[in-house]
Each structure stands twice: as structure tokens, then as C-alpha cells.
Amino acid sequence: MEEFVIEGQDISKVINHQHIIEQINMKFPYNSIVLIEGKNGSGKSITLKMLAHILKPSSGKLKVNGIVSYAPDHLPSTINLTVKEYLKFIEDISSINFSMNIEELISRFNLTSFLEKRIKECSKGTQQKVNLIQCLARKADIYIMDEPFSGLDKRAIVQLKSIFLELKQTATVVLTSHEEALDYSFVTHKFNLETKHLIVNKYETQSKSMIVKTRERLDSNLCENLKELEAQAINNVQIKVNVAKSNRLIALLIEQDYFIQEVREDNDDGTY
DSSP states (O other), X not given: OOSEEEEEEEEEEEETTEEEEEEEEEEEETTOEEEEEOOTXXXXXXXXXXXXXXXXXXXXXXEEOSOEEEEOSSOOTTOOSBHHHHHHHHHHHSOOOSSOOHHHHHHHTTOGGGTTSBGGGSOHHHHHHHHHHHHHTSOOSEEEEXXXXXXXXXXXXXXXXXXXXXXXXXXXXXXXXXXXXXOOTTOSEEEETTTTEEEEOOOSOTTOEEEEEESSOOOHHHHHHHHHTTOEEOSSSEEEEEGGGHHHHHHHHXXXXXXXXXXXXXXXXXXX
């Protein structure tokens, strides 16, 4: 297998005689969550479109190893379908993703009450949830998302972070975001278009804990395995684990056929 899921060498993009991207080199590892950073006008969206094969580089070599699913910064305003009709269309043309179907995604993003409403009549936040689902519903090796947190409520932000951590077990996520107040501890790498550097994102504190919630009750055999990860069963369906070992726990749960409903940071207030 290739060492990197995305490799770019001397990538440049010229639009209307203007150099948007100049001489970018990138190597993104498999099973990573990469945040592409840069000031407005630095070419973040153009970079994502090149990675998603929507645009071609003007020069340089770009290799993307795998199937891509893409979420733009917003859905087209010309879609004259209800949320239900649109998602049914997506379901018909897409293979189901890693462990969730569209109905489960609808539930996680709290969209049930909007299914009969036309997308163009929905709020920005609701349209964004539909946009995310059309991307996540496709089985892919690389999920590319342009400003995925834009317009989302706090509950949806938690759910999306949880999904990214789940996706990381089998795929790679590349995203942009301008949400300055967001905690980016879930991101594994950051790539800055201005400095042209990829850095490993260090967690703010290695003592931070995560809460992993499953749909099924935890059995006794799993509880024995939790000791090796120094994880703690909070109740019949929730586990508390150090952030540094959370990926190993998620992999263990997936291996044992548990459905993961949520992955979130521990709020430290004793409520679960």
C-alpha cells in the first residue's frame, strides 16, 4: 500500500491569469484528519476541489489514492426537492458507508422533523446537515469537506466530530474551517497553505478524556479488555477513556461489532 493517501508535488493553480496556489507540496497520511488552514483568499476551497478531482492543477503532480466523497461549502440553491426526496436520491446512487445508513445519519443530525420540507426553504444549518449526509452516505476512502461546521448547532458539531473520529478508523478526512471558537483537538494534522507546512496536531492535554457511547450493552468480555486500555465503563453503554487511547478503543468496539452512537470529550461535570 502507498505510504500516503494524498501526495502533491509542486502543485499550482491559475484561474483567470491569477495564481491561486503556487508550488505546494503535500503528503497526507492514511487514517488522518487533516485541517487545511490559511487566510481568506489563500486557496483553501480551490485546494479541496483539486483533491476531489473537480478541478485539475495547472501544473505539478497530484496523486489521490482512493475513492473520494466531497461536501462543498453549501448545496446548490437550484435543488427543488424535499429533504426526504433528496436523501432518497443520494441513497439510490450511493453505497452505504462504514457503519451508518442514511436513516441513522438523519437521527444523529436531528433532521426527522424536516424531511418533508423543501431544501431551499430550510435554514442554513439544516441545509448544511443535508449536505454532510450526502457526503457521509457514500462509501469512500477520503472524505473532503469544505467548511463542514458552518451553520451547525452545538449538538450537530458534537455529532460531526464523533463521526470524524469513527471515520478515521477506515478512511481519511480533509477539511477546512473558519470556526475560531471550535476545539480542534480531534484533528490529527494541520496543513497551512501560506507556510506550506504539515504539522502533527498535539492534543492540548494528554490527560483529556473521551466518552464513547455504544448502542449495544457492554458485555463482560469487553469489560475485561477495557482494563488493558485503562478505560472505565461509566454505565451499560458508555466508556470513559484517555484521549490518547480513544482510537484503540473505537477500533476494538468496531472489531467486536458494536455500533458507536457517539464519541465526545468528557465534560468533567459528572453527567453522562
